[in-house]
Every structure is written in C-alpha cells, then in structure tokens.
Amino acid sequence: MRSLxxxxxxxxxxxxxxxxxxxxxxLPNKIETDRDGExxxxxxADSDHGDRQGEIGHQLKGSSPKGxxxxxxxxxxxxxxxxxxxxxLSEDHPQVLERKVLAVVPAPDICIEILSPSNSVEEIxxxxxxxxxxxxxxxxxxxxxxxxEFSATSxxxxxxxxxxxxxxxxxxxxxxAAIGMKREKTGAE
Numbered sequence: 001m002r003s004l005x006x007x008x009x010x011x012x013x014x015x016x017x018x019x020x021x022x023x024x025x026x027l028p029n030k031i032e033t034d035r036d037g038e039x040x041x042x043x044x045a046d047s048d049h050g051d052r053q054g055e056i057g058h059q060l061k062g063s064s065p066k067g068x069x070x071x072x073x074x075x076x077x078x079x080x081x082x083x084x085x086x087x088x089l090s091e092d093h094p095q096v097l098e099r100k101v102l103a104v105v106p107a108p109d110i111c112i113e114i115l116s117p118s119n120s121v122e123e124i125x126x127x128x129x130x131x132x133x134x135x136x137x138x139x140x141x142x143x144x145x146x147x148x149e150f151s152a153t154s155x156x157x158x159x160x161x162x163x164x165x166x167x168x169x170x171x172x173x174x175x176x177a178a179i180g181m182k183r184e185k186t187g188a189e
Contacts, residue, residue, distance in 0.1 A: 004078055007035065008105050011076040030072065033080035040080075043118050049085075051172040052114050052142055056086045059170070063163055067091050067109070076105045077130040084111035084131065085142075090162075106135030110162060114142040138162060146170040 002010060014037035018024055024031065028044040045053075053071055060069040073087035087108035089095065095104050111131040113124060128139045132153050138160055141149045146169045150157040160166050171179065 002035075007078055008076045010037065011081045012105075015074055015076075015081045030083060032074075032082050035078070035080045037080070043116070045114075045116060048144075048172050049114050049116055051174075052146055052170045053085050055170045055172070056112060056114070056140075056142065059166060060086070060088050060163070063166065065090065065162065067093070070108075073104060073108060075107045075111065075131060075134055075136075077107075077134045079126070079130055082127055082130055084108070084127075085114045086112040088112075088162075107131050108136060110138045110140060110160075111136045112140040112142065115144055117144070142170060146172070146175070 011033065014033060018031065018033070018039070024039075027041075030042045030045070032040045032042070034040055057069050057071055060067075067088055067090045070087050070089070072083050072085060074081050074083050075087070087104075088110040089104075089108045093109060094106070113119075113127060115124065124141060128141070128151065131139045137152065138157075139151050140160070141151070143149070148166070148168055148170065150160045150166075152161060159168070
C-alpha cells in the first residue's frame with residue numbers, strides 16, 4: 001500500500017504517460033485511473049451533459065469571486081486520478097497560474113460532477129469523498145434535470161459558500177428556449 005504522497009507521485013507519473021499516448025487522445029471517452037493506474041473509461045457524454053457543463057463554466061467565469069474555471073481537470077486522489085466535469089480554483093490556489101497541469105494536488109476549491117446515466121450513486125458518493133480528501137472546499141453534483149446539490153465537508157449546503165448566488169438549477173439551451181417560448185406565448189395571449 002502506497003503512502004498518500006507516494007500515491008500522488010505515482011498518479012502524476014501515470015497521468016503524464018496517459019496524456020502523452022496518441023491512441024488515447026483519439027478516444028471520445030473520458031478516462032480516469034484507479035489507484036494502480038489502470039484506466040477507467042466512461043461512455044461519451046450526451047449533448048445535455050455537455051450543455052450543462054458549458055453553462056456551469058459560463059456562470060462561474062462571470063461570477064465573483066474571481067478564479068480559474070477549467071473543464072475536465074484531473075485531480076490526484078488516494079484512489080487514482082479522477083476528473084471532475086468542471087473545476088474552479090480560487091486566485092490563491094497554489095496551481096491557479098500553472099500551465100499544463102497534469103494532475104492537481106491539492107484538489108481545486110470546487111469540483112463539479114454532472115451526472116450521466118452510467119453514474120451510480122456509490123461512484124458519485126465515493127468521488128465526492130475523494131475530492132474532499134484531496135482538499136476540495138466544495139463538491140457540486142448536477143443531476144440529470146440540472147438541479148445542483150452543493151456540499152462542503154460539513155454536509156449538504158442550501159447554497160454554495162463560495163458562490164452564494166450561483167443558481168440551484170442549470171438549464172440546457174433547449175430548456176432555456178422552451179421556457180422563453182412559453183413566456184412569449186403566455187405574454188401574447
């Protein structure tokens with residue numbers, strides 16, 4: 001069994017190998033690793049997943065406090081390298097200004113997972129614990145309907161402590177268009 005420091009060193013070396021592999025770069029799948037560096041592959045995301053990922057990133061970039069938002073940012077954990085769909089690093093995070101970070105230690109201030117049909121409750125519960133163990137201040141889980149659960153190490157929050165005004169629901173472009181059309185119909189009648 002590796003110490004946590006040795007696990008992080010192992011994760012960083014293994015992730016560098018995977019990032020450099022041209023065959024893996026061609027895959028549409030998201031990959032992560034287990035503690036032994038074995039690849040865990042997820043099915044490609046659907047358009048709603050990508051839409052919510054983009055909208056969350058857009059909302060974070062336009063919000064205060066300022067920091068760095070990155071999609072699919074690898075995080076070294078005690079169980080391998082995990083990749084939240086969206087990550088946010090505060091301006092005082094030790095790696096906020098670094099370019100080409102292969103896997104971050106400590107975790108970003110906020111790690112955000114957008115649920116896909118292939119995600120199990122156990123998987124997401126475990127990832128949440130791993131992100132907190134790696135130093136995340138908050139973990140957000142966005143469900144299939146776009147509802148966000150904000151959590152800190154103390155438990156589920158009514159709103160984010162870091163972004164208290166962040167919406168509790170993220171709508172896809174199609175949902176936003178349908179809401180807009182419904183409003184137009186209601187206003188025109």
